[in-house]
Amino acid sequence: MSSLSFDPQEYTKQLEVAAETLNGLLADTPELAKPRVMIICGSGLGGIADILAAEPKVEVPYNKIPGFKTSTVPGHAGKLVFGLIGSKKVPVMCMVGRLHFYEGYSFQETTFPVRLAKLLGVEVLVVTNAAGGVNPDYVPGDLMIITDHINFPGMAGYHPLRGPNMDNFGPRFQPLSDAYEHSLRKLFFEKKKELGITRKVYEGTYFFVAGPTFESRAEVRFIRATGGDAVGMSTVPEVIIARHSGLRVLALSLITNAGVGEKPPTSFDEEPKPLDEGMASHAEVLETANEASKDVQKIFEYTINEL
Template identity: 70%
Template structure:
């Protein structure tokens, strides 16, 4: 039987090599013991700009054993270490994530989370660009993730498939507490009460679809019926591995486009509406992310400063 995962011993050795490579770069600096990992979603790589410039250390994925190259526009492919806020919280920013649709296994896409655990990081902040499924969500809105639907996982494509890494977590990982309540509360109170952000902020359920195609109209209706408020092609595998590793999770979706769920125009109609009306594109995703990125950066900076 063929497998899509690296044997446990080899995988653990690669995690160790990656960790030692990173530690060597951070040795004898204020960044030697990062506490928070921030994963930057599509168009949100600017989050790394909130790090104190004088403290930054950058490491390309290509120079870290086990890290794969990000192939998606807007995902540079490097770790950026630095200090955030008045309290100088040491963080590791992952500028450019890896996706299942790029041809990588879940074991490869979530590899950086395992490395973060060995670096003694205790909190992961995950960001993404997502399509709005809830009819109340508009492009530019933010959604704090309170729960998720792992659609590929329900069909067997799960990031914990294969031999369990007992040193990280249990064989059967509970996920009813996947998204930390205190972190969600801190995010919302910081955005609304402290920073007075006027952008719409929701709490909702993230639906993970493997991609890389954007959803059909029928799929949008299906996701809505199943309880998804937003849909995207990332985040859930990382969250699952983070929880399996005992890390606390705060996750945020930037709504970059509205899912088109109306049935397509009928060929029986003489003058139907344009079939491409409302159609999503990656350029639209990046544009919406750019417009909202400053608010996202301000909130994350303030939240991480309190951790």
């Protein structure tokens, strides 16, 4: 489904069928039928679903939901988990494994879950990702609360709102200066302090690229020069659609690798550094995410309990 062939009426019908399917699967657990928060788990962060109470809980594989595409990336389980979080039993839907543009899906397909969440009654989107650190102060294992983003594909025409506008969700021209809500970011930091978690948390700008290649040295320097603090291949399309749908947004990047930005050695260097020194890999992303996930889970548990 490209943006040129996108039919809002047909898309809305697909969303309604998907919502009816989930409502049917949740009929026996009415306390889960109206989720208030949607959590999107990034690479290696699927363990966030573990903060849901053991009961009641409903898991639905993506391939059981009409119109929902399947995640193909290692570390992405590909299921929705409905459950309750915290002492206040906040009903949530947790997306364990997201969909990416680089997998071959259109932006309408990758953001289908966010529109679906809106139809189910979700009010807040909590979105996480694994990202490369571009800011030289960032090291693997640090966290970054997103305060703003640069939608690089969108600036070149590949935008999730390209094509006919879905007037039943939001306006033709969506403002994004308030995309990352201040009160939600403040709440996150308050809960981190209350819990005594010492892991470093920054606030910064997320630079969205299409992927799936990790950035070249020159691209890292370009991203740094244009104001990006972290770079990744997700999140921004989901945030844009969430804001277009009237959802509040809290977004977090886990820094899993440091971007290599220094220029490569020249042919005249006598003892050049190996070109693969510091090179990113998906295995490194997953390993770092697993190490930091416990802190992320704890802070989110206490943050979402207040939503």
